[in-house]
Structures are given as C-alpha cells and as structure tokens.
Amino acid sequence: MNNTALSILNNTYGYPAFRGHQSAVIDHLVTGGDALLLMPTGGGKSLCYQIPALLRDGTGIIVSPLIALMQDQVSAVNQLGVRAAFLNSSLSLSEARGVEQQLRRGELDLLYIAPERLLQERTLELLDGAAIALFAIDEAHCVSQWGHDFRPEYLQLAVLAERYPGIPRLACTATADGRTQAEILDNLRLRTGRVFIGGFDRPNIQYRVVAKDEPRKQLLKFLRDEHQGDAGIVYCLARKKTEETAAFLSQHGFAAVPYHAGLDAATRRRHQERFLNEDGLIVCATIAFGMGIDKPDVRFVAHLDLPKSVEGYYQETGRAGRDGLPANAWLCYGLQDVVMLRKLVDCSDGDEMHRRRSSQQLDAMLGYCEVTACRRQRLLAHFGEILPDPCGNCDTCLWPPETYDATVVAQKVLSCVARTGQRFGAQHIIEVLRGGAAERVLRLGHDKLSTYGIGGELDPFGWRSVIRQLVAHGLLALDPEGYGGLRLTSLAGPVLRGETELRLRRDLLVKAVSSGGGGGAGRKARRASLVLASDFSDEVEPDAATTALFERLRALRLRLASEQSVPPYVIFHDKTLALMARRRPLSLEALLGISGVGQAKLEKYGEAFLVEIRAGEGGYLEE
Ligand code: ADP
Ligand code: ZN
Numbered sequence: 001m002n003n004t005a006l007s008i009l010n011n012t013y014g015y016p017a018f019r020g021h022q023s024a025v026i027d028h029l030v031t032g033g034d035a036l037l038l039m040p041t042g043g044g045k046s047l048c049y050q051i052p053a054l055l056r057d058g059t060g061i062i063v064s065p066l067i068a069l070m071q072d073q074v075s076a077v078n079q080l081g082v083r084a085a086f087l088n089s090s091l092s093l094s095e096a097r098g099v100e101q102q103l104r105r106g107e108l109d110l111l112y113i114a115p116e117r118l119l120q121e122r123t124l125e126l127l128d129g130a131a132i133a134l135f136a137i138d139e140a141h142c143v144s145q146w147g148h149d150f151r152p153e154y155l156q157l158a159v160l161a162e163r164y165p166g167i168p169r170l171a172c173t174a175t176a177d178g179r180t181q182a183e184i185l186d187n188l189r190l191r192t193g194r195v196f197i198g199g200f201d202r203p204n205i206q207y208r209v210v211a212k213d214e215p216r217k218q219l220l221k222f223l224r225d226e227h228q229g230d231a232g233i234v235y236c237l238a239r240k241k242t243e244e245t246a247a248f249l250s251q252h253g254f255a256a257v258p259y260h261a262g263l264d265a266a267t268r269r270r271h272q273e274r275f276l277n278e279d280g281l282i283v284c285a286t287i288a289f290g291m292g293i294d295k296p297d298v299r300f301v302a303h304l305d306l307p308k309s310v311e312g313y314y315q316e317t318g319r320a321g322r323d324g325l326p327a328n329a330w331l332c333y334g335l336q337d338v339v340m341l342r343k344l345v346d347c348s349d350g351d352e353m354h355r356r357r358s359s360q361q362l363d364a365m366l367g368y369c370e371v372t373a374c375r376r377q378r379l380l381a382h383f384g385e386i387l388p389d390p391c392g393n394c395d396t397c398l399w400p401p402e403t404y405d406a407t408v409v410a411q412k413v414l415s416c417v418a419r420t421g422q423r424f425g426a427q428h429i430i431e432v433l434r435g436g437a438a439e440r441v442l443r444l445g446h447d448k449l450s451t452y453g454i455g456g457e458l459d460p461f462g463w464r465s466v467i468r469q470l471v472a473h474g475l476l477a478l479d480p481e482g483y484g485g486l487r488l489t490s491l492a493g494p495v496l497r498g499e500t501e502l503r504l505r506r507d508l509l510v511k512a513v514s515s516g517g518g519g520g521a522g523r524k525a526r527r528a529s530l531v532l533a534s535d536f537s538d539e540v541e542p543d544a545a546t547t548a549l550f551e552r553l554r555a556l557r558l559r560l561a562s563e564q565s566v567p568p569y570v571i572f573h574d575k576t577l578a579l580m581a582r583r584r585p586l587s588l589e590a591l592l593g594i595s596g597v598g599q600a601k602l603e604k605y606g607e608a609f610l611v612e613i614r615a616g617e618g619g620y621l622e623e
Pocket of ligand 2: 377397
C-alpha cells in the first residue's frame with residue numbers, strides 16, 4: 001500500500017482527519033525542514049513527529065525530559081503496531097544493549113531518549129552509526145532561561161544541529177510566550193526553521209477563579225458538586241499541604257494521594273502509576289507533578305494556591321481534558337497567597353533581573369485573577385493570541401461579575417493605610433476600619449485615628465476583597481519582607497484625592513462567603529453522562545442503557561489493560577468508548593469506523609469489544 005501521512009493517520013491511528021497544523025508540520029518535516037511547534041497540551045503534537053518518522057527512512061529520536069513517562073508513551077505507540085523503545089537509566093545494562101542493537105539494525109520506528117543520556121558521547125556515537133529519520137525535542141521550553149522550567153542540559157542539545165546537519169529537527173512545546181519562543185529558536189539553533197503556532201485555546205476547559213475563604217471546604221464542595229469519581233489534580237504550593245489535602249479528601253470519601261519532590265522515588269512512582277492506571281484518582285501535588293503527563297481523561301485541575309506565573313498556570317491547567325471532553329480549571333486565591341509569593345520572589349537567590357521578571361509574572365497572574373471580562377480572552381492575549389469574542393465558557397462569561405463604584409471604600413482603605421504608617425497588614429487595617437478592640441489597635445492608639453470605625457458597611461471578608469483588588473490593581477503594594485505590610489503606591493494618590501473613579505467587582509464580596517464563588521449551580525455531576533453527552537449536543541441525553549454499556553466497556557478496557565500492565569487509555573480513550581456506546585457497532589467493519597480504532601487495535605481488541613456490545617443489545621431487548 002502506498003503510505004501517505006493520511007493513510008497512516010487513518011489506518012494506524014484510526015483517526016479520520018488531521019487537526020490544525022498537523023498536516024503542514026508533517027509535510028515540512030518529511031521534506032527535511034526544521035520547525036518549532038507550539039500547540040496546547042492535547043493539541044496533537046506527538047503525531048507531528050511520529051508520522052514523519054514512520055514515513056522517512058530510519059528511526060525518529062525523541063528527546064524527552066521525563067523518564068517516568070517514556071514507558072507509557074512507548075506502550076501507547078506499541079499498541080498501534082509501531083516499533084518503539086526507550087533508552088534511559090531505568091533500563092538494565094543488558095536491556096539497554098538490546099535497544100541499541102535494535103537501533104543499529106534499523107528495527108525501530110521511534111526511540112525515546114532522556115537529554116542527559118542523549119548527550120553522552122557513547123550515545124552520540126551510537127547515533128552516528130544509525131539511520132536517523134528526525135529529532136523531536138519535546139518540552140522544548142526547558143531550553144529557555146526566561147521560561148519557568150529551565151533545564152541547563154537542554155542548552156547542550158544545540159550539538160544536534162552541528163553533528164547531524166541534514167536531519168530535520170522539531171522542537172515542541174505547549175507553553176512559550178514570545179520571548180521564550182525566541183530563546184528556543186536561538187538556543188537550539190533553529191533560526192532557519194519554520195514556526196507553527198497552533199491555537200492556544202482549549203475550549204473544553206472551563207476557567208474559574210473563586211475568592212479564598214475556607215479553601216478546603218470550597219474544594220470539597222466543588223468536587224462533590226461536579227467531580228464525583230473523576231480523576232484530577234489539586235496543586236498546592238507547599239509539600240506539607242499536598243499531604244494534608246490528600247488526607248482531608250480521603251477522609252471525605254475521595255481517593256486521593258500526595259505527590260511532591262520530597263517523597264521517595266518509589267512512592268512518587270507508585271502514586272503516578274496509580275493516577276495513570278486507575279479511574280478517578282486525585283493527586284494533590286506541588287508543581288513537581290505533571291510535566292508531560294499525558295493522561296487524557298483528567299477532568300479537573302484545581303489550584304489551592306496562586307500559581308507564580310500565567311505560563312505555569314496555563315500549562316498546569318492544560319493537563320485537564322486532553323481528550324477534548326469537558327473539564328474544569330478551578331483556582332482559589334486570596335490576599336495571603338500574594339503576600340506569600342511576593343516574599344518568595346523578594347527572597348529568591350536569583351539576580352535583580354530574575355526578581356524583576358518573577359515580579360512581573362506575578363503581576364500578570366494577579367491581573368488574570370481579577371479580570372472582569374472574559375478570562376479566556378485574557379489568557380490567550382498573554383500568549384499573543386486574539387480571541388475575538390468572549391468565550392462563553394469561563395466564570396466571568398457565565399456569571400458576569402457585577403462591578404460597582406468603589407471609590408469611597410477604596411479611599412477609606414488607602415487613608416487608613418496612610419494614617420497607620422504604611423506598615424500594617426490587611427487584618428489590622430480591617431480591624432481599625434471596623435472599629436475593633438484588638439489589643440494591638442488599642443496599644444498603638446489606632447482607636448484614636450480618624451479612620452477608626454468608619455468601615456461598618458462591609459464585613460471582614462468584604463474588606464479583604466477590596467484590599468486584595470487594590471493590591472492587584474497596583475494601588476497598594478506589599479512589603480518585600482513578606483509580613484504582609486501594606487503601603488501606598490503612586491497610583492493611590494489620584495483615587496485618594498477623588499480625581500479618578502475606581503470600579504471593583506462585587507460578586508466576590510457577597511456570593512463567595514458561603515458558596516465558594518459563583519458557578520457550578522445545577523450542573524450535572526456524573527462523569528459518565530457528562531462524557532457521553534459531549535460531542536453529541538444535538539442528540540438527546542444518553543439513556544440508561546447507553547450509560548450502562550459505557551461503564552461495561554470501561555470495565556472491559558480496565559481488564560485488558562491490567563492484563564498487559566498498561567494504562568487503560570492506551571487501549572482506547574473514553575471518547576472512543578463513548579462513541580461505541582452511542583453507536584453500538586455490531587461488526588468489525590463498523591467498529592473500524594469509530595474514531596480511535598485503527599488496524600492494530602481492531603485486530604487485538606475488536607472481538608472482545610464486539611462481544612460486550614452485542615451482549616448489551618440482547619440485554620436491551622429484554623428490558
Ligand atoms: P500533545 O502531545 O500535543 O499534548 P497528543 O499528541 O498526546 O497531544 O494528542 C492528544 C490526543 O489527541 C491523543 O490522544 C491523540 O491520539 C489525539 N489526536 C491527535 N491528533 C488527532 C487527530 N487528528 N484526530 C483525532 N485525535 C487526535
Ligand atoms: Zn470567557
């Protein structure tokens with residue numbers, strides 16, 4: 001058969017058509033070009049190097065920083081009948097020798113290698129003697145010092161340009177603003193390569209931010225209302241908090257485990273494997289967890305603390321919903337987070353440049369949190385992409401925040417900060433405003449100030465919201481020592497003097513007190529119906545028989561997966577099972593028409609799934 005990119009997509013992967021830039025990138029590489037590919041997580045980057053590697057002579061070499069994931073990536077392509085292997089420190093000497101032999105004999109389509117391994121002279125010599133189809137450099141933003149994931153060994157990958165000049169190279173990343181892109185091109189010697197920027201939008205992810213009040217309870221309510229039985233990630237800033245949160249969720253009936261760099265390697269591996277192999281586990285993690293995790297059915301990513309940058313945040317939330325089905329990105333943040341992060345920035349070891357950069361990144365993140373227009377527009381704008389219309393799938397679109405003229409309440413806060421000497425934190429300022437009798441207020445004589453007791457119109461939560469917004473808008477600054485002390489900035493003057501009007505959002509003042517912020521009300525919680533209903537919006541809700549069949553197909557998949565010790569999704573994605581449950585194909589030919597069913601999988605699993613579907617048919621007749 002004449003192999004073309006499209007025939008491989010159809011027959012090997014079982015997908016009907018290319019998405020976005022895939023076809024252009026593949027053509028470019030097949031004809032020997034270099035490129036930088038920016039596409040969101042789940043956008044389909046891996047096909048962009050896998051298919052050219054299959055079309056060109058020799059083996060495609062994929063450089064990937066995460067050893068723990070290589071096994072799964074290799075299992076996933078092996079399931080498609082593609083010959084793939086990996087070389088990293090988890091292999092024994094004789095296993096590694098075996099893989100090297102396969103490479104020399106030209107028996108591999110794809111070889112995954114960790115960067116440190118690739119850069120060893122021994123490995124480079126091995127490659128010198130092998131036929132190489134292309135190099136793909138995954139997570140290429142790691143080569144940028146401006147970005148948030150810099151890995152020094154990535155810089156040395158520039159050697160590939162000199163040592164293998166005729167071989168096409170593709171750098172891939174899901175996260176890179178303009179500066180990071182320029183650095184990738186420079187540092188990897190890709191200046192003559194083409195840049196493909198896929199849309200950054202992930203329309204199936206719903207972005208939401210709630211004001212922090214009682215974060216754990218807020219999280220619990222969010223999970224109970226919307227994510228019973230779903231797999232998800234809860235990000236926390238501190239290691240200890242990941243453990244406490246996992247324990248808390250477990251107490252309340254959710255399957256949850258912690259993950260952070262302080263856990264021993266075996267525990268980390270076990271928790272990551274459980275996340276990949278079980279349905280519906282929650283991982284409470286620091287940002288040490290997740291890079292390159294390609295579990296497609298993560299239904300939510302929650303942040304219990306403010307992320308340090310929009311780039312990091314977008315990458316973390318991008319781990320949700322890679323299968324294109326509905327998913328939530330939920331962030332809970334408060335003034336205390338800002339105090340913490342300011343302190344981290346100001347006490348960091350880096351040079352002045354680094355501190356200023358971190359501080360700008362934090363400001364951008366705050367701006368995102370306090371935005372009153374469409375959140376997605378703001379996020380995409382950060383990456384240089386214009387979304388012409390509000391998205392309709394973020395909290396500010398779904399439940400537009402009410403804004404109000406906050407000039408007077410802002411003046412009260414600002415003058416209270418001024419009168420108390422610009423060194424106290426929010427709690428003290430609120431105490432003074434509300435006329436409280438705390439020991440410190442009396443001892444310092446702050447009950448004698450003209451701003452004492454002038455703030456009866458808001459409760460403490462309301463005042464905290466105002467102060468937080470004043471910080472986010474840059475009228476108040478936090479002390480660099482990290483005590484949370486507030487001082488005025490030059491922007492405060494015009495508001496204090498009544499020269500400008502200030503509008504703030506109100507919804508957080510009222511609604512968030514008990515409910516944890518707008519959103520979610522009345523939404524369907526069950527995963528199966530959510531997944532089954534999406535993509536079929538013109539059809540009716542799935543009936544009970546469809547839902548039952550879907551669950552049986554999932555159980556069959558889990559059985560097949562554990563027999564082979566591979567994650568369930570490498571057999572079929574939820575989306576493919578949902579299509580089977582909806583359409584109930586009764587022959588192998590009909591099954592092949594389902595997206596995600598290619599030749600190799602049809603041969604391996606077709607009969608087993610048909611048996612399950614047919615059994616269902618019988619069952620329905622009796623009902
Ligand atoms: P990325 O590496 O960009 O995060 P992947 O390459 O893992 O994304 O692709 C995400 C998912 O989308 C995978 O399950 C993949 O099989 C699927 N996919 C990729 N391209 C297509 C396509 N053209 N049609 C249907 N599904 C696709
Ligand atoms: Zn929106």
